[in-house]
Amino acid sequence: MRNILNIGIIGCGKHADNFHIPSFLRLKNKYRIIGFYDLNKNRANYLKKKYKVGKVYRSLNSLFKDKLIDVIDICSPPTFHYNQIVKSLKNNKHVMVEKPMVLKSLELKKIINLNLKHKKKILCLQQQNLRDETKILLSFFRKNKKKLGKLILIDGKANVKIPKQIGNSFTNKKISGGGPLIDQGSHILGLIANILKYPKIRKMKSFILKKKKIKKKNFIFNIEHAAYLNILFKNNINFLFETSYCYQKKINEFLINFYFKKGFISWPKLEYNFINSKKIKKINHKLPLKLASDNQFNHFYEIIKYNKKPITSLINSLYIVRLIETCYSRSKIIVDENKSL
Ligand SMILES: NC(=O)c1ccc[n+]([C@@H]2O[C@H](COP(=O)([O-])OP(=O)(O)OC[C@H]3O[C@@H](n4cnc5c(N)ncnc54)[C@H](O)[C@@H]3O)[C@@H](O)[C@H]2O)c1
Secondary structure (H helix, E strand, O other), rough: OOOOOEEEEEEHHHHHHHHHHHHHHHHOOOEEEEEEOOOOOOHHHHHHHHHOOEEEEEOOHHHOOOOOOOOOEEOOOOOHHHHHHHHHOOOOEEEEEOOOOOOOHHHHHHHHHHHHHOOOEEEEHHHHHHHHHHHHHHHHHOOOHHHHOOOEEEEEEEEEEOOOOOOOOOOOOHHHHHOHHHHHHHHHHHHHHHOOOOEEEEEEEEEEEOOOOOOOOOOOOOOOOOEEEEEEEEOOOOEEEEEEOOOOOOEEEEEEEEEEOOOEEOOOOOOOEOOEEEEEEEOOOOOOOOHHHHHHHHHHHHHHHHOOOOOOOHHHHHHHHHHHHHHHHHHHEEEOOOOOO
């Protein structure tokens, strides 16, 4: 294996631009960008020019056939992930894929089967699991197990502005696969599942809120605008999750509160208190926080180079995909007549 992994990037939108490429360039002793493909060639040309690296492929096939590339980094919208993962494997490439990994559990089962033959490394980039704040939280849980007592309730919120997008990639269901439930849900549910070690579910109930019609020039919005989920895990931990896309409101809530019998902790703020103390404190850590994108690419490098176990295995990813899929198929849908978001 080469010491420096050669990367081909599919999907040259905001996320590749703001996070993946700057990370690969920082980690230049581990990664080299070979080239870009985007359905919109201007985007690929823009990134090549901006960062002065790599080439632009005219077709997806020419990227897959490039023998120089070791790893495909999939940053296209979710609907395309499945086919692009399958083609990467068939062309003997390792794969990193942005969340949500795929839309359907059946697709992921097919990938798992296909990879029995190809034996490539595949990682869904559930970056919340690799955030330094998550590592600090888990170490606080471990060190204060007795003081905190039993974990009873987890309350997660992801009420965010509609992401800036290219070609309605987050708000047109045909491209995104869904709204905040799949977009933000894959972050929060992915993290909770990882912290609780993918627990069995005893009961779950969910609601989805949809707008009747939103009409604006060049803006397609045919996804849910909010979702509510309540899960009782078999270990008796209750999980509440609320997510929405807001258009006008200046709201940006992305947090999880963990309630224990004798204490409370919030993530990613890392504030806590114990039942008998009045003051909310912040977990004291000496670490300068590193970027989650650097952490995740360092992790993937170790998976390939040193055969390290991935933080999110394909079976773990299947749990998350299945959970979100079940929410969409079983949720009660409420139509909201109010036309503004
Ligand atoms: N981990 C995170 O925090 C995080 C944050 C934002 C986005 N994401 C994920 O990254 C992915 C991309 O999001 P984004 O914010 O960059 O979106 P974006 O709208 O900014 O860009 C999407 C890009 O994909 C291109 N594209 C569309 N269809 C394509 C296809 N079939 N093949 C190749 N390219 C295609 C578009 O032309 C566009 O350039 C999504 O899966 C999203 O969920 C993750």
